[in-house]
Amino acid sequence: MAGNSKINRTPDLDISRQVFAKRVVLILITFVLLSVVIIVLFIYRPLKVELEKSLVNSFQELANIRYISLENNINKGLEGARSMSSRSVIRDSILDYMDKEITLEELKVSNQKKYEDGAKVLDNLILAERYVEDNLIASYPVDNYEKIDCGSWVNLDKNSQISYEICLEERNEYLKVLSTIYAEDKIIGYDMLLFNLKEQIHNLCTDEIKSEIISQEEMANIIKDAKILKSNGSNILLYNGGDFYKAFHMKDTNSLIVRQGKEHLLEPIYRTGSHVLFITIGVLIVYTLGIYFFIIRYAKNELDNSCIDLNVAINKANTDPLTNLCSRRCGEEFLILEFEAFKRNRDSPAIFVIDIDGLKKINDEHGHLVGDLAIQAVSKKLEDSIRHEDIIFRWGGDEFIGIFHRISEENSLKLAQKLLAEISSLEITADKGIIRPTISIGISYFFDEDYAYIEVINRADNAMYQSKLKGKNKVNMM
Structure with missing residues (x-):
């Protein structure tokens, strides 16, 4: 179809797929982010808090065991002293x-x-x-x-x-x-x-847990800036400077403190929690990717089928069924674009209005089927006689419109004469004899004062009628 390269008449399937894929990705990313937020806020954080409490309680139990062990050693020394005395x-x-x-x-x-x-x-x-x-x-x-x-x-x-x-x-x-x-x-x-x-x-110490007896002054310095977590008479649990302390008041003014760094104490939470969180997020991402590829594949097939059906419908609407040229609807869009381009750069194409001479007589003498054959033969010859960049479409009945770019008035007249000669050379065999169709052509250009493309069509149409009045098979310019 001459001139169809000028306008993309069908939807771009790749763009449609990309837009759909982006929307799916956006939805799935939102789903993943919301899922991660829900996991962190309602599963990971509460679980982390409970595990922290459990580990702190375990630390207290270990500290209690160390205190009891030290007390037992002290009592053992006292018993030994009593035995000697x-x-x-x-x-x-x-x-x-x-x-x-x-x-x-x-x-x-x-x-x-x-x-x-x-x-x-x-x-x-x-x-x-x-x-x-x-x-x-x-x-x-x-x-x-x-x-x-x-x-x-x-x-x-x-x-x-x-x-x-x-x-x-x-x-x-x-x-x-x-x-x-x-x-x-x-x-x-x-x-x-x-x-x-x-x-x-x-002997009560490990790499992570330290024990020592400190004076009242040292204990006061620790408590000074510490956060007291739990106090129970003779012992106290507190947090200071990244360390957990369990302090036991001993005889006189001394205290046994058992200390463990927060990093070491809560390391199992961070390690296990991170693994669980990463595995959960990984499974979620894999699951989401599976959904994504399933949706994309399914949607691609559906979109392809829909676009194919739409392409067929659009092509059918844009194609004249008798001549296979652009339809009037399609041609009007070309004219709108050409007029808008002229308003920008003041470079007008030549607009041809072409009419088959005596088509009514052919229909009356030979029948409408032969008349249709004449229309098809003329349209085919016109399409074959123009450049690929130019456009020819059926305006209605026996009338065609041509749009020819970068052509002067002199050359447009020469082109019109060529088209007259090409059509005159046609011979259509009918039952009642040979039919030799001719055409009349009117030419015009866009003017600066034009307010719409229809004005150039009217001028070219009037020029075409002048050609008919001069005996048909003629060309006239306005």
Whole structure:
């Protein structure tokens, strides 16, 4: 069909598919994002909060176990001290000394060996001393003895059966124990023992969980900027500087703290939660992609079928069924575009109005079927005689319109004469003889004062009628 390359008469299937695909992608992306938001807000976050609570509770339980373990070790040291101070053989030797039956030196000799034997079985014992009437009668160890300065012992009650305190010295923790020796309902001496708690506390530590005994001042500094999570009398759970603390108030003003970094404590949540979240999102994306490709494939087939049907309908509407040229509807769109282009660049094409001479006579003498054959033969010859860039379409009945680009008035007249000659050479065989059709042509161009394309059609149509008045098979320009 001449000139159809000028206008895309059918919908662009690729563009339609792209638009549809973009809409589907937008919908599915929105679906994925909303799903992720729902998963995070209503599943992941509540689950994360519950897991955090569970892990913090587990941390508290571990801290409680460490505190109980330390208490047991302290009690074990106290029991060892009581055992050393309550042996009857010791009481008897001291009573003998107090009754003047043995001398102080004899008392020291009789106690030293037994004292060493008793001290050796006590775990983590650093030093031990036994006093009678403020006289040191036995000590442990004997060799390389170096007294540890752990403050005064005056805080310990020499009138009670046993008293103790925890002291801190150069970041080491010690247990001081004073155990009295009773005989005949009176105190006849006492043992002073010093245990090293550092190793015991070290055994309570892991790579992630640290334990230590701190002073009241250090505890106050931790609490100062901390967020208290839970307080229960003698122990407190708090968070400060990225660490969780469980503090236990111990004897005197010291506290045992068990500390674990938030990063280590909540690492299982972050690791497991991230894996679950990523897997869930991954499954969701795969599921969404599956839906996407199914929809796109299904929609593509439906769109192709719909567009094919639409193309057929549009082509049918734009094609004259008798001549297979552009229909009047199609031609009017060409004329509108050409007129708009002329208004922009003032370059007018030549507009031909072409009419078959004597078609009514052919119909009357030979019948309408032969008349249709004449129309088809003329339209085919016209289409074959023009350039590909030019346009020819049926305006109605026996009338055609041609649009010829970049052609002067002189050349348009030459082209019209050529078309007259081409049509005159046609011979159509009919039952009643040979038919030799001719045409009359009117030519015009767009004028600056034209308000619509119909004005050039009217001028060309008048020029065509002038050609008929001059004897037909003529061309005239207005």
